[in-house]
Amino acid sequence: MVQGTDARWHAHFASLRAAAAADATASPPGTGLDFGTLCAGGAEADAVLAAATGAAQDYFGEAAGVAFPLGGGCGGGYGGSREMAVLRGERTAGTAFGVGQSIPVVGSAREAAALVWPFIQLYDLGSSVTIRHGPESVELEYGTTDGIAALRLDREVYPPGADVHLEISDAWLNVDPTDEDSWTWDVGGEGEGRVIYRAFGLHASPTGNTADVSPSFGALGCEDTCSLQIDLAGGALEAVGNGNGAASLGGDGGLVTLVETGPNTGVFASYDSANSSSLKVSAGAPRGTAATVSYSSAKSVSIAHGDASLDVGAGGQWPSGTRAGVTLSDTDANRNSRQRETLDVSDAQASIPTIITGSPLTLAGARITALGAGGERVAAAVEADALSARAIITPEAPVSAISVDYGAAAAPVPPTLNLLLNYDLRSTGSPSVDATLSGGGSTHEIASGAPPRGLVGIPREALAGAAPGRGGTLLLSLSSPAPAGSPLAIVADVFAFGVDGGRAVASQVVRLELEETGADTGTFAGSIEYSLAGARGASAYADLATIGDRATMVAADGGEDVTLTYGDLAADGSRRPVSGTASTASHTGTVSFDRDEYGTSDTVTVTLRDADLNTSPDTAESYRVGPLGGGLLVLTINGVQWAERPGCPAPGPDLSLLETGPSTGVFVGQLRVPAQWCDGVSPVPQPTARAKIGITYADRTDARGTGGIAATEAPRTAGKSLPLAISDARPAAGGLAVALTGPPGTALEVIAQVYGKDGAVERIVSAAAHIGGGGTARAVLPLGDGGDSVRVFAWRDGLALAEAHGPLSLRGASHP
Incomplete structure (x- = not known):
């Protein structure tokens, strides 16, 4: 035993027969089940230990053999690089090691001890093993795991595209008690039946080991239980890469890798740290089919579809600015039982609950072209998702830009409308996007270095000149090319808001990325809220959240029905529309x-x-x-x-x-x-x-x-007013005679405004007046010739003191 730096004593032992059989499979050295250098017990092993400690040792007398970590043989050639691969997380050797005695390991001798630790003591094990240390002992059973190993699946029925999470409990697979073990089975490739120990290491990186250990199962004591069999030939299931390992190695596919859930647990799982499994149901698996997974026992994987239900819980009248809860129940959307999933617009396999109002321009009716780095056309399969107005593009080469020709749909735009581009290119993996829109013989920049998802304003003239049949063309340029082969779910809509001919317009697409209420519930929730178009200013639309689990939208008028549509996966693989409706409301202010x-x-x-x-x-x-x-x-x-x-x-x-x-x-x-x-x-x-x-x-x-x-x-009364009035005004000798009444001593100005026959002011004349002790005053204003009518005003310090008098007709009057 060796005392580690944790102050505990540690020892490793194994069956001599099994260790030798396992070590024989290791190729190249230092990989797979390599036990290092196997030496005979007794003198041969003690010689290696003596060389390391600098003193003669009698340590391994009872062991049938010892596996040391370095190569070079058991004699004087022992040393060199480490070859032992079956122990990777051993404790660092501390101050002493021994059995019944303590052999100090200090100074240079301690450094030498690193040459022999960790060692594995090998014995000819029987069916029972007794481990004694002082007065204490532990009894172990040694043999096969027949009847003990178990296979578990996370569920019995799966929708297409779902992760199949399988777990194997088998102590035989637990080779290294100090670290997580990894096993890879070839279940559908050219080398079907191969079993590889630690083909992949951290982050699914290949270890260089491709040795097949299945021919040695008999010698290893695993004849009947260690073979994982999965029916991939039927097409219902497929092996995929994940954080455990790749689905292919050296050109051979069909690999499924399981990793131990922790050191020494003996439980192996197909899912990685992100809960993504190395085994999935094929996206196109037909309803009613099944496949078999076997390890010590057989389990059936059944593929079936569930019926979806969608509810928009507005609770009766739905006022603007309040949220209506949205609940979707669909087992088909529950594709990973270990994750709380989101219906992501950028996920080509996901169905997205969608609201479409008015007549927005979308990809559903557009001509879409994938372009390479030099602007050349890239061959690509393009599929329109009409229910969510998305396009699914599967390119055959990397894509650097996407051209969208809206065609005849892009009719001239009324000048009263506000236009916005709503886009989502997250599926491309590009960190930023440039967007230009052409129409009417000109090109306009819409976005530069923008995030891969956004809602940005469009110059009205960008589409206003687009003639029917030759509409606007949108060019979306990616800062980083999208890879070939993977389906890209993209969105590029043109929204319009405002008033056209006295009618409110709200042309938009709202996509709800509902979130699962919990792992494996199959119930997804979110909310939608709206505001009326009349409550928003001309530039108050860019803050809309038209993609997300808490979406916002604009309703043209109150009393409209808002319909949310979801594509439920049918038995034939098509999408069957399922809808939920709520009515907007308007109020009298x-x-x-x-x-x-x-x-x-x-x-x-x-x-x-x-x-x-x-x-x-x-x-x-x-x-x-x-x-x-x-x-x-x-x-x-x-x-x-x-x-x-x-x-x-x-x-x-x-x-x-x-x-x-x-x-x-x-x-x-x-x-x-x-x-x-x-x-x-x-x-x-x-x-x-x-x-x-x-x-x-x-x-x-x-x-x-x-x-x-x-x-x-x-x-309302604005303070006290002067009790002053124009009591009379009439033409008289010398002009217009005006009589006034008011508080004695009041000085004021009398103003006459003379109008022509067309009602326009021809001239203004004025005269000073003073209210006498009797509370009256008289002023004569020289009007001159011409004029059709006149109005009289009384003023003081720029303030009108009385209501205007008139108009008075001047037709036929003489007013010098």
């Missing part, structure tokens, strides 16, 4: 003030209630309304819309509305009451005193699904 009256310069709180403006359930949203002359909200005074023009005061700063909390649909903003306003008629601002202020909300989609108006008004 309201707007209100916080008080009935306001004074000049008071702050007005405006509350807008409309669940349609709630576009996200997770955040409190905001809307910047802008000047209150139009758009989402319109400010009115005395029922007249505020007129924006030079010389007129603005209604305070831009109004911003902030949602009171996530998903409340209640938005609050504030503005300040102006002292004056412009009515669009008067040439000068008017006082807001005793006027009615109102806010009108343009509800783009109300509860009926049509546009509506929600308006409110509140009387």
Whole structure:
């Protein structure tokens, strides 16, 4: 025994007969079942030990033989490189070794001990073995594992494309107690029946060992149990490479490798650390077929299809900005019982739940060409997945770019629509993508060095000039070529959002990458939420998540049915559409003030209630309304819309509305009451005193699904106004005579605005006036010749003091 650096004592022993038979299979040396240098027990083995320790030893007298790690023979030639391959994780030798005695190993002698450790003591073992150390003993049974070895499969029924996880429990396969063992069986290649020990090492790297140990099974005590047989000839199952090892070695395929689940467990598994198995059901395996896997006993692998069900749980009315849960139950999609799987758009075998609204451009109706590094055409099989609007490309050579001609589908685009490119090229393995779109005789860059999946804006002119029958052409260039032979599932859609002819447009494709609720459940979940097109600004579409397990989309109007379609695998290999539907909802908005009256310069709180403006359930949203002359909200005074023009005061700063909390649909903003306003008629601002202020909300989609108006008004008083009035105005000698009443001592300016027959202002005249002690005043304004009518205003310090008087007709009047 040897004391290791862990302070424990360690020994390795084996059957002399089995060790010699195993060692004879090793080729080249240092691989496979190589036991190193086998020496006879007693003096021959002690001589090797003596040479290492520098002193005569009597250590291996009871052993029939000893296997030492280095080559060179048992005499003076022992040494050189290590050849022992059946021990790989032994403990480092410590301070001493011995049986019944402690032989110090220090200094140079300790270094010499490394030449002989680890050694394996070999015995002529009987059916029972007793190991004694002092007063303690352990009894072992030695023999074959017939009737003990066991084969387990992870399930009985598998869908096409599924991983078949098999485990073998067999102590015979556990050669190295210090490390994980690895066994490779040729179950369908040219060398079918071969069994190789450690053909592959870490990360499935070949060890260089190709020696077949199956002819030595009899001598190794494994005549009846160590042969793994899998029926690959029927085509239902296939051997594939994984982290355990490759499916072929030296040009010979059909290899299945099992690796021990841990040192000394005796349990061997076909799955690797990523839970990918070296044995799978063929993707095209027909329903109702079966295959057999045998190791000490036979197990049947049955291939069958399950019926899928899809539910969109909107729970009745589905308001915008709220999530509707999506649940898919499909055993066919449960292809790996050891993983929590995702229905990935980039997975060519996966079926993707998909929503298509409007008329987006997709690959389903496009002409697709794979291109090489020099722009040459690459031969490739192209299959359209109509349900998910994807293309599956299997190229015969590496692909550096993909050309997409949308053809006649790319009709001229209305200038009011916002265009976006939705793409997913993750299956190519390229870390970045460049995209250009040609149309109307010009080429436009859409993306440069972009991630392999994204949603980016498209210049409208890129497709606007595309004539019917000769549409836009999209070129997707990969920064790293996609390999040949593997199917590439790709997406390249052109979305359109906005308003066309007064009708909301939302042309898009939404693909849900649902996630399995747990390993081996076959139930997949996610969610979908939407916002109404009227609640989004012109540039607020690039944040949509149209691919993912928590997808977002745009609904053109409330009250629409949103249909989610999934391709369920049918018995004949086709995809049968299974759908789930939920109805969007729209609401009638309201707007209100916080008080009935306001004074000049008071702050007005405006509350807008409309669940349609709630576009996200997770955040409190905001809307910047802008000047209150139009758009989402319109400010009115005395029922007249505020007129924006030079010389007129603005209604305070831009109004911003902030949602009171996530998903409340209640938005609050504030503005300040102006002292004056412009009515669009008067040439000068008017006082807001005793006027009615109102806010009108343009509800783009109300509860009926049509546009509506929600308006409110509140009387308010802006401080005290002067009790001044224009009591009379009429043509008189010298011009226009104007009579006024008001507080005594008031000085003011009287203004007359003369209009022509076309209603345009021809001239403005003015005269000063002063209210006398009797509370009256009279002013005469020289109007001059011409004019059809006149209006009179009273002003002081730029502020209108009274309501305008007129218009008065000047036709037939004499006014010098």
